[in-house]
Amino acid sequence: MRLLRSLQSLAMTATTMKYPASIQNLIDHFSKLPTVGPKTAERYVFYLLKAHPEWLQAFAQAMAELKEKTTVCQTCFTIAETNPCSICSDSKRNRSIICLVADTRDLLAIEATKQYHGLYHVIGGVINTIENIKPESLNIKPLLNRLKQPQIKEVILAFNPDFEGETTSLYIVKLLKPYKIKITRLAKGLPMGADLEYADEITLGNALKYRNEM
Amino acid sequence: MRLLRSLQSLAMTATTMKYPASIQNLIDHFSKLPTVGPKTAERYVFYLLKAHPEWLQAFAQAMAELKEKTTVCQTCFTIAETNPCSICSDSKRNRSIICLVADTRDLLAIEATKQYHGLYHVIGGVINTIENIKPESLNIKPLLNRLKQPQIKEVILAFNPDFEGETTSLYIVKLLKPYKIKITRLAKGLPMGADLEYADEITLGNALKYRNEM
Numbered sequence: 001m002r003l004l005r006s007l008q009s010l011a012m013t014a015t016t017m018k019y020p021a022s023i024q025n026l027i028d029h030f031s032k033l034p035t036v037g038p039k040t041a042e043r044y045v046f047y048l049l050k051a052h053p054e055w056l057q058a059f060a061q062a063m064a065e066l067k068e069k070t071t072v073c074q075t076c077f078t079i080a081e082t083n084p085c086s087i088c089s090d091s092k093r094n095r096s097i098i099c100l101v102a103d104t105r106d107l108l109a110i111e112a113t114k115q116y117h118g119l120y121h122v123i124g125g126v127i128n129t130i131e132n133i134k135p136e137s138l139n140i141k142p143l144l145n146r147l148k149q150p151q152i153k154e155v156i157l158a159f160n161p162d163f164e165g166e167t168t169s170l171y172i173v174k175l176l177k178p179y180k181i182k183i184t185r186l187a188k189g190l191p192m193g194a195d196l197e198y199a200d201e202i203t204l205g206n207a208l209k210y211r212n213e214m
Numbered sequence: 215m216r217l218l219r220s221l222q223s224l225a226m227t228a229t230t231m232k233y234p235a236s237i238q239n240l241i242d243h244f245s246k247l248p249t250v251g252p253k254t255a256e257r258y259v260f261y262l263l264k265a266h267p268e269w270l271q272a273f274a275q276a277m278a279e280l281k282e283k284t285t286v287c288q289t290c291f292t293i294a295e296t297n298p299c300s301i302c303s304d305s306k307r308n309r310s311i312i313c314l315v316a317d318t319r320d321l322l323a324i325e326a327t328k329q330y331h332g333l334y335h336v337i338g339g340v341i342n343t344i345e346n347i348k349p350e351s352l353n354i355k356p357l358l359n360r361l362k363q364p365q366i367k368e369v370i371l372a373f374n375p376d377f378e379g380e381t382t383s384l385y386i387v388k389l390l391k392p393y394k395i396k397i398t399r400l401a402k403g404l405p406m407g408a409d410l411e412y413a414d415e416i417t418l419g420n421a422l423k424y425r426n427e428m
Binding site for chain 1: 232233234235236237239240243246247248249250254256257258259260261262263265267269270271272273274275276277278279280281283284293294295317318319322325326
């Protein structure tokens with residue numbers, strides 16, 4: 001009983017620390033960021049308290065201006081500084097091919113390979129029944145509108161090779177069937193630097209199934 | 215050789231992603247926070263891009279005002295909203311005892327126990343030769359000035375029970391010897407919920423050495 005009471009008071013301790021209101025307010029904001037708990041938020045705020053005031057002001061300003069200085073391209077739905085974005089308005093890009101990605105980060109990852117010169121369409125997530133992300137909440141309707149343009153010959157599905165990515169791919173393939181457009185998806189196989197001995201069965205199975213002639 | 219080149223280009227990929235300048239600027243700021251790398255910073259920024267604009271503005275404002283709304287108490291050196299802080303100016307606190315802590319977070323942890331009603335002195339860190347934190351850079355001189363007040367009867371050393379905390383305690387004990395003030399330190403022993411079987415030797419040794427009569 002004594003132990004129980006002590007443990008209860010210990011648990012209380014963690015929640016009754018009283019910071020000055022301005023510090024607590026900032027801790028509360030940081031705590032909302034993904035994977036950030038109150039202790040990590042505290043550490044961030046105490047780092048900022050010691051940081052150079054000008055740098056801190058620049059940080060706050062960058063945050064305040066984030067949404068003002070960015071927009072969503074109304075053609076491909078990527079986050080960009082202009083609408084249409086620099087890719088959609090670039091006349092050198094191949095306008096016969098559209099690569100579908102879940103979000104802007106995936107688009108940038110593909111751009112970084114410098115291997116792709118077509119257009120994109122950011123659908124804004126993947127279908128996920130647990131997180132209640134339904135097809136209706138994704139940018140799929142505007143995609144179907146884009147596909148009415150006769151110059152489009154191919155759509156590449158570039159979603160993560162996981163359950164949600166596969167579900168989304170299958171859903172879109174079904175929708176695109178009537179359009180008579182070539183549908184491809186990113187190759188599956190072994191990642192660079194992989195060790196056969198430690199590769200999971202599905203990856204190794206894919207590597208065998210989709211083997212290339214040399 | 216081919217593998218090497220591929221791996222080099224892979225390594226390049228990670229650094230050549232091009233975000234809009236306003237996004238990259240905020241990512242760079244977040245990356246400076248302790249334990250935050252570029253990937254985590256990216257995740258934070260993309261979370262903020264989806265956040266409610268008003269909440270984002272409040273977050274930016276809390277950050278901008280952090281230093282304006284806080285100050286350092288010139289008596290005990292804690293981070294507070296007023297100078298002197300609410301503890302130093304509270305006439306109900308016991309002015310004969312000063313608890314030394316490394317930083318404001320430690321002060322708040324002790325306050326949360328509601329077991330201590332004296333004053334504090336935040337020395338601003340612990341002596342650490344590797345990180346080049348020397349006694350001169352800590353608030354020790356102002357402490358010695360405070361100790362000239364005749365009402366002070368006891369100083370509690372409340373540093374972490376680790377190498378740096380012990381070094382700092384020993385250094386301060388030596389300095390305080392001439393002041394004929396009672397010097398105490400936080401008890402060492404088993405933490406609540408500990409398991410004897412898994413307690414480290416030093417902790418268990420301390421628990422034996424400092425055992426209490428019941």
